[in-house]
Amino acid sequence: MLTRDNTKKRMQLHIYDTKQQVAEAFSKYLTEFIASRPAVHMALSGGSTPKIVFDKLATDYATSIDWKKVHLYWGDERCVAPTDDDSNYKMTVEHLISKIDIPEENIHRIKGESDPQEEAQRYGKVLQSKLPNGANKIPQFDLVILGMGDDGHTASIFPHEIDLWHSDANCTVAIHPDSGQKRVSITGKIINNSEAVAFLVTGESKTEKVQEIINKTGDFEQYPASLVAPESENLHWFLDAAAAKGITSGKV
Numbered sequence: 001m002l003t004r005d006n007t008k009k010r011m012q013l014h015i016y017d018t019k020q021q022v023a024e025a026f027s028k029y030l031t032e033f034i035a036s037r038p039a040v041h042m043a044l045s046g047g048s049t050p051k052i053v054f055d056k057l058a059t060d061y062a063t064s065i066d067w068k069k070v071h072l073y074w075g076d077e078r079c080v081a082p083t084d085d086d087s088n089y090k091m092t093v094e095h096l097i098s099k100i101d102i103p104e105e106n107i108h109r110i111k112g113e114s115d116p117q118e119e120a121q122r123y124g125k126v127l128q129s130k131l132p133n134g135a136n137k138i139p140q141f142d143l144v145i146l147g148m149g150d151d152g153h154t155a156s157i158f159p160h161e162i163d164l165w166h167s168d169a170n171c172t173v174a175i176h177p178d179s180g181q182k183r184v185s186i187t188g189k190i191i192n193n194s195e196a197v198a199f200l201v202t203g204e205s206k207t208e209k210v211q212e213i214i215n216k217t218g219d220f221e222q223y224p225a226s227l228v229a230p231e232s233e234n235l236h237w238f239l240d241a242a243a244a245k246g247i248t249s250g251k252v
């Protein structure tokens, strides 16, 4: 494991040869993380990368984790019905929730079928009421799991709307730059207030942005993923060799 200082905050890099090894390593990390706490409130990422991790958790780790003490939230959701193939909730049900013994009341989905602005407000209140909040009164996740898009977006904060990261709101409405699809997303104040943050990033298409963000080169400051710097300094990047290819050995 490499450790390096970046954006004035420390981060831990976990680099493995294959996507499968990333899934195994993250599943081990999550199992230990959950075992060490009486309850865990964690936000899941969407997209395709989590599928291999959720499949691993739902098979090899289904009984190693006490899912009754785990509360699942989402870092973002597409504004579609929960039955839509684009729904992050649907993907999570298919690859994880339908295969583990987790109480229904522990699932706190973003309602993609609702009016986006109303849902962003509602979900922001859910976080405020269900998550512990520290002295700063900001809801605090135990763990936020994030992916990163090829353009350096994370959750659903995209480069063309990077100001949404700095919103005072807990949740915001974003628009996908290509499809125009609306999304509900948690904001930077929530992500950086989390006790721990773990990126799951794999594949050649992520190499360039990972390189710029970790090495702090190029236009890294324009990528929302570069703004992830939790106050806790408990930031982990789980990467396969393809995504990590451009990381200079540098000072670690």
Ligand SMILES: O=C(O)[C@H](O)[C@@H](O)[C@H](O)[C@H](O)COP(=O)(O)O
Pocket: 045, 046, 047, 048, 049, 050, 075, 076, 077, 078, 088, 146, 147, 148, 149, 150, 153, 154, 155, 156
């Ligand atoms: O709703 C989403 O799409 C995600 O939450 C988003 O932030 C995702 O993590 C990245 O776009 C990476 O997606 P892939 O894993 O599909 O590359």
